[in-house]
Amino acid sequence: MTTSPITVTVTGAAGNIGYALLFRIASGGLLGPDVPVRLNLLEIPAAVKAAEGTAMELNDSAFPLLDSVNIYDDVNQAFEGTNVGLLVGARPRTKGMERADLLAANGGIFGPQGKAINDHAADDVKVLVVGNPANTNAYIAAASAPDVPADRFNAMMRLDHNRAMSQLKEKTGTAISDIKKVVVWGNHSADQHPDVSYATLDGKPALEAVDAQWLDSYFVPTVAKRGAAIIEARGASSAASAASAAIDHVYDWVNGTKEGDWTTAGVASHGEYGVPEGLIFGFPTTSAGGEWQIVTGLDVSDATRAGIERNIKAAQEEIDAVKELDIL
Numbered sequence: 001m002t003t004s005p006i007t008v009t010v011t012g013a014a015g016n017i018g019y020a021l022l023f024r025i026a027s028g029g030l031l032g033p034d035v036p037v038r039l040n041l042l043e044i045p046a047a048v049k050a051a052e053g054t055a056m057e058l059n060d061s062a063f064p065l066l067d068s069v070n071i072y073d074d075v076n077q078a079f080e081g082t083n084v085g086l087l088v089g090a091r092p093r094t095k096g097m098e099r100a101d102l103l104a105a106n107g108g109i110f111g112p113q114g115k116a117i118n119d120h121a122a123d124d125v126k127v128l129v130v131g132n133p134a135n136t137n138a139y140i141a142a143a144s145a146p147d148v149p150a151d152r153f154n155a156m157m158r159l160d161h162n163r164a165m166s167q168l169k170e171k172t173g174t175a176i177s178d179i180k181k182v183v184v185w186g187n188h189s190a191d192q193h194p195d196v197s198y199a200t201l202d203g204k205p206a207l208e209a210v211d212a213q214w215l216d217s218y219f220v221p222t223v224a225k226r227g228a229a230i231i232e233a234r235g236a237s238s239a240a241s242a243a244s245a246a247i248d249h250v251y252d253w254v255n256g257t258k259e260g261d262w263t264t265a266g267v268a269s270h271g272e273y274g275v276p277e278g279l280i281f282g283f284p285t286t287s288a289g290g291e292w293q294i295v296t297g298l299d300v301s302d303a304t305r306a307g308i309e310r311n312i313k314a315a316q317e318e319i320d321a322v323k324e325l326d327i328l
């Protein structure tokens with residue numbers, strides 16, 4: 001091990017996703033088996049003690065790649081020198097909470113975090129927003145960091161992508177490694193548009209293996225509503241699969257996607273597929289040299305077009321509501 005440690009800041013570190021995520025980062029899953037990490041954990045003051053407990057366990061795991069674990073309740077200190085920021089902590093929607101209240105609460109978290117990243121993070125910082133509403137929170141953080149290129153702020157769509165892969169595997173028996181070019185357009189919400197139009201299974205078009213009836217009446221709603229199904233079954237929201245998806249997203253961003261395949265990342269639009277510039281949107285993406293490229297030039301069916309439009313509308317409405325609340 002010769003390289004100096006990469007600083008990874010995780011917000012909401014004492015939460016459920018945090019607990020599943022931190023050990024995988026420390027064991028090399030996020031950046032690779034030869035990259036030492038310095039973990040900065042950000043929590044609210046009430047959860048600092050719990051974060052300290054997690055830090056004790058991280059240290060007790062004696063991970064060779066773990067340089068140090070540092071705990072903060074100060075956003076500026078937590079993002080000092082950050083190379084990778086995983087913004088997990090968010091204000092959940094509680095019973096009876098209006099959308100405006102939810103957006104205001106999260107604006108109060110992701111605005112200051114974006115600013116702290118702008119002022120304190122390393123020049124090469126990469127940020128993945130996991131906390132919901134992820135696409136809008138990523139937009140708020142990016143807008144609060146004018147000196148950081150907007151391309152460095154992503155929203156996590158990888159869990160939706162992985163869920164789509166899992167449904168295809170279950171239906172057709174194809175190994176995950178032989179399923180390629182799935183995409184989930186749009187937002188991490190029930191509006192999302194999981195799409196197998198371009199997907200291949202063992203090199204053959206997925207559309208030859210699955211019929212429209214299954215896609216419309218089972219696949220799309222199962223993927224889009226999987227979060228609710230997990231809550232119903234587990235009595236708690238998805239945590240380990242969300243952590244695993246965050247690991248996949250950053251690993252691919254840093255190390256590149258596989259030749260002949262793409263993944264889904266929520267990245268800032270430059271106008272691709274008619275998505276307004278700046279919206280952080282799930283697209284088919286490849287990565288090379290630490291940068292995402294949106295796959296362009298795909299033929300878009302009427303159903304996909306409608307799915308993209310539905311997601312643009314939902315994302316735009318949320319951002320308009322944020323602007324009305326004077327968060328931005």
Ligand SMILES: NC(=O)c1ccc[n+]([C@@H]2O[C@H](COP(=O)([O-])OP(=O)(O)OC[C@H]3O[C@@H](n4cnc5c(N)ncnc54)[C@H](O)[C@@H]3O)[C@@H](O)[C@H]2O)c1
Pocket residue numbers: 011012013014015016017018042043044047088089090091092109129130131132133134156157159160188237238239242
């Ligand atoms: N994008 C996705 O695919 C996806 C999937 C699953 C969950 N999520 C979202 O991830 C978020 C976290 O989920 P969880 O199950 O870990 O929740 P959790 O409630 O278990 O943990 C959240 C943690 O965030 C902390 N926190 C709150 N405000 C903070 C702030 N300002 N700074 C630092 N920490 C703060 C809390 O103290 C808590 O420890 C939720 O918003 C959830 O909806 C997203």
